[in-house]
Amino acid sequence: MKNIIVTIILIVTILTGGQTANANPTQAINEISEMDGVTSVYISKAMLSLFGGGVGKQISGVNIADIAGSLNSINIIEIEDKAAMDKAKNIINRIINTKQLELLTRIKDEEDNVNIYASVQGNITKYLLMVTDSQDQLVLIYLEGDIPLDKIAKLTSE
Numbered sequence: 001m002k003n004i005i006v007t008i009i010l011i012v013t014i015l016t017g018g019q020t021a022n023a024n025p026t027q028a029i030n031e032i033s034e035m036d037g038v039t040s041v042y043i044s045k046a047m048l049s050l051f052g053g054g055v056g057k058q059i060s061g062v063n064i065a066d067i068a069g070s071l072n073s074i075n076i077i078e079i080e081d082k083a084a085m086d087k088a089k090n091i092i093n094r095i096i097n098t099k100q101l102e103l104l105t106r107i108k109d110e111e112d113n114v115n116i117y118a119s120v121q122g123n124i125t126k127y128l129l130m131v132t133d134s135q136d137q138l139v140l141i142y143l144e145g146d147i148p149l150d151k152i153a154k155l156t157s158e
Helices: 003-014 026-032 045-050 082-097
Strands: 038-044 071-077 104-107 113-121 124-133 137-147
Touching: 026 038, 026 071, 026 082, 026 124, 026 137, 038 104, 045 071, 071 082, 082 124, 082 137
Parallel strands: none
Antiparallel strands: 038 071, 071 137, 104 113, 113 124, 124 137
8 A cells, every 4th residue: 555655646746747836937937036046136016117107118128118017027037157057947948848838939049049938828928938048148038917919029129
């Protein structure tokens, strides 16, 4: 009986990837932002509302003017430490492999690879993750909120 229980626990752990604590993208991003060797900036909905009317709404080169009211938070993470980069990439891959985020677009430049992932529910994007990966740096921009799909295309304009 004891062997059966251990076997069942082992199977459940394998099937869930042993990562039930990181069941949603926000938890995984928070885990990455707390790692050693990581620089992160978190901007809450309250802080976003303080930006006001016409104040420049560009954050790390991303134009958020059209979606600022739809956002609950922004998390910007920069990683230059190789070990932290590898660990963060594993966490991101875990989210993608569980189908929590789907690839919207991939851009390959000479030195940079940019992937944009999202969790879309109907016409609303709940989570948007932009990953810029180069040899010496990994940058993550994570937006959480209720972002209309028609506004996603405008994010990187201008």
